[in-house]
Amino acid sequence: MNGTGEETGFEVAIVVPKKRDKEKDESCDCVEFLVDELTKAGLIVERVNGISDEFLKLAAPLETLGRAAYELQMKKLTYIGMDLQFEWDQVTAFVRQPDGSLFSWLERYNCFRHLIYGIVNETESELILKFDGDEFALQRNESLVERMEVEGIVKQVFPTHEEVTRKRLLWIWALNWLGFTEQPIDEVYSYFGIKIATYFAFLGMYTKWLVFPAVLGLAVQLLDFGSMQLLVLPSFFIVVISWAVLLFQFWKRKNSALLARWEINYSLTDYRAINMEMTSFKQSREQLQENMDADKPTEKRALQKDEWFGLLLRIRNNAIIVMAIICLQLPFELAYAHLYEIIESDVLKYAVTALYLLAIQYYTKLGGKVSVILIKYENNQGEESSADSLVYKVFGLYFMQTYIGLFYHALLHRNFTTLRQVIIQRLIVSQILENLVENSIPYLQYSYKKYKAIRKKKCDKRSAGAKSLQFASRVEKEYLKPSYTASIGEELEDGLFDDFLELALQFGMIMMFACAFPLIFCFAALNNITEIRTDALKLLVMLKRPVPRASATIGAWLNIFQFLIVMSICTNCVLLICLYDQEGNWRIEPGLAGILIMEHILLLIKFGFSRCVPEEPAWVRLSRVKSAVQARDVCSKQLLKSLSQRKID
């Protein structure tokens, strides 16, 4: 057929336990059955015997993937710029990835999952399968792998690294320390998928841009401007704010340019999100969907009710979180900051800090759990929307936790020396520590698991007298590595959550205290240059290959960064007032102060409120989506045929 014969590498592995006794008959053995079925489904299976488990490494010829894509009704971009349903016969009509392959890593992974979990009992009766003497009956149309997961036979299905690409990326990306902020983003995209590539593109751009305020900050800190000294800080402040505004505006441009380069139709990503939304509509209210055309006004009203109810729920949940932060966390943080300020003994200080750190860990975990529960009761539309909702809620916790102590030092005590100390401490110590922890904890986990596995094996084999045991297979090592998960809300987020959180907290720190300590930008720039490489190293060496996710922008984080810019305008003004008025001579009438506070609240209402009410009613969006789906369904087949013909001509 047209340019096929390609096949993927071994990109997915299934873990099953090793059989204890190999002598038994293999007629009904479920692992053998699974391997047969996988082969029948068109996959290439390589069985690897590990020390304590057996691994089924899977690869797929392109044709098998194509069939899976067809069954999944996958929409793919055609070269006329329209997403159409994939069909194998018309494969020439579809746009290839920048690296020449037909399917992106995300699509391949989805196909693999479809193939693996799509193996069902197709016979008319139950199937009796055995494993190590245990028996279970597979019902008609029950998924084999799902059942085996329930029975504990399939321990995990995980994506595996491709050695060639991984090694290549290791050299040109993770270990390329001299590259400064240069990264092979396109290859990262092909290997890790769009979400991770977007993170690294953002990190690279942010770091590159950071050089400018870092140099400026250094100049402000070191040079003496003579009589102009009074004006230096305000000018620095203005430049920094403009810099930040431009940074994010240009990031948006870069993001859409990246999407265009990766052949993702942006407006269609948008639309895919809506599509997802529609599915959730369908799930929740299938009945109404059916007689939609019958009486439209009823449908419209129901949708509208639904929309407002969802909005109300979200507002209520956010109010709960905000109240919890203000009533529970704020006093706690202030108490700690106050204690730290008044305690004189160093030993006691450390004790208090240790206690505080313990408590805050617990509090954060609890907050994360509460947020996840709350989100379940919101009717968020689609997974990405829930993930965004979680980001906002959890960021609130971290925001309070990170900055309130700093404000305490800056505002109440006007103690700029302590403030600078704390900032340096936080930035350097915590970020270096974090990088270390980020990279060492996975390694320790891995080592521990490895040790355990070997010890267990040794115990088993002590009789056999085998002395030196080593991991022969790479796939087993990978299996023992931890996966890339979020510290909070694992169900909704992957490890990028923590990486973005770190970045956002750093950005908030450098922006909000820019005037108190201009040198801070240098530290941040240095930190980020190492961050790029260590994060890359973590992904390539320390962890399992992450499961690809679909989101194509930095999502909720963009809004958080924008919010931090606005916050930093206000905080820097307050800092400047404190700096210029060290003796506290400036008086302000209470009436004037009240009016100023009211003004700020109103500006917040103006710019925040409008986000609450969506600009397009749900029923309009739904009807648009419905017609778009209809349009695609109608034209897909016909169009594809003519497209691939035209291409061949």
Place this chain on the structure above:
Amino acid sequence: MNGTGEETGFEVAIVVPKKRDKEKDESCDCVEFLVDELTKAGLIVERVNGISDEFLKLAAPLETLGRAAYELQMKKLTYIGMDLQFEWDQVTAFVRQPDGSLFSWLERYNCFRHLIYGIVNETESELILKFDGDEFALQRNESLVERMEVEGIVKQVFPTHEEVTRKRLLWIWALNWLGFTEQPIDEVYSYFGIKIATYFAFLGMYTKWLVFPAVLGLAVQLLDFGSMQLLVLPSFFIVVISWAVLLFQFWKRKNSALLARWEINYSLTDYRAINMEMTSFKQSREQLQENMDADKPTEKRALQKDEWFGLLLRIRNNAIIVMAIICLQLPFELAYAHLYEIIESDVLKYAVTALYLLAIQYYTKLGGKVSVILIKYENNQGEESSADSLVYKVFGLYFMQTYIGLFYHALLHRNFTTLRQVIIQRLIVSQILENLVENSIPYLQYSYKKYKAIRKKKCDKRSAGAKSLQFASRVEKEYLKPSYTASIGEELEDGLFDDFLELALQFGMIMMFACAFPLIFCFAALNNITEIRTDALKLLVMLKRPVPRASATIGAWLNIFQFLIVMSICTNCVLLICLYDQEGNWRIEPGLAGILIMEHILLLIKFGFSRCVPEEPAWVRLSRVKSAVQARDVCSKQLLKSLSQRKID
């Protein structure tokens, strides 16, 4: 064929002078030739002899319009929710208007124009045509009507009222004073097109919403809240700002709901705008377009250069306007306000005001002209974008002119009595006057023209002894009525510019001085209730039927309204300070004041700046548009056939 046989009313008229001598041979008479050709083109022509001119009233069978639409390659919404190129054979595939007709008024008008101006000399040689003894030669492929316009034979081509619908609208809309804010928006849409209907929908919603702050303002003004009196104004202020924020958020929702009801695919309107943009790209740089696929990076760089150059031009032009306003208009306005304040003699005051009004008229006209010239040097993409650019520039002039005097009274002199007087004076007197002028000037113009026409005729016919002359034909009366044009920048805007300007200035006035005079909302509400009906009356009775325009939102005005809300937050705070501190006892440190001013500037930068840099690079947008166009072109024909078949089945 499928549900045809309909035809439009007489909706367009061509005006030609009456022939002086009717005896001459008619073989080469160009009017006769025109009538023949119009009939051949499938139009229905009715000739009406007026007093001084002759009118060719045109109607069209649906089939003729369909042919024109096909030739225009008009895109229309099909029932699968996709815009496809219109084809007469597949007419069942297209969605009908809410009132049952196939084409909207805008589409009909475009078809008419295409048919009228599409009459060309199709013979191989020149055509010699005569009119009243004058001769001219029509070149090959030259448009007949265009040439006749140049020769002064076709005086005007204008859309005419449809008597039945007009009368109906007059009764249920313009004269329905008891309807409060109720309007038959759908019928307005069918008759006047989308832009005017959107204006009236906005006006209606705004007026309805105004009732709430009007009642509140009345309560604040009249009731005595005892010890809480101090808190009344700030609370009123907060409520009003929230009200305004919600109003515009809900307006956006209503706008998209309206578009859905009128079967306009919003995302596609969006896309149509992009389409327009692409045409302008093509016009300006056809060369580059051709070898676009040949070397993409060059193309990309050129587009990027183009984009930034355009941005720079726009910034420069806006800077010119802002400088002109600050350096020329501001001193002038302040001088007038100051003179008005210090002059004691009433006579002198009136003289100064008269002088000021004269000067400001002249200045505004000049500003408008300069703006239009500047806009020509911007590379705005599409007509609507230029119109928006004009709106921003001219609004700057009017903003200064309307409010600076008020601020002078409020801030410098803390003279709230004068302020209130001036506000009432402006609101009541000027708005009532404006309404009167708006409606009487067209009538006077019409009467004058009528008088002139009759007098001329009388002079001619004095010998013939005809005594009483009356206008027999409605079309001639309409011809004499003024058309719906903007007072500034006629080339770019229609009469809605003035109506929106009036609305925006009123909104600015009531919002920015809300705290100084809460009763103001009542006046505005009353004024707007009359405004709805008088504007409707103006359109239906006083003016020619307006040429329909395509824009489907309130466009630049929405941004202006949003800007006014932000401004009003700041101004009301200043007003509150002045109100609570009548004696001027509140002191503020210069350093603090400086920092506060800096904060406001930075917030402005944050929220204004980001609008300067478009979020999507031009080349991304262009490539998306190109592929969308391609997609449509490929699928149009095939798809249509299957669609109309499915419909028939």
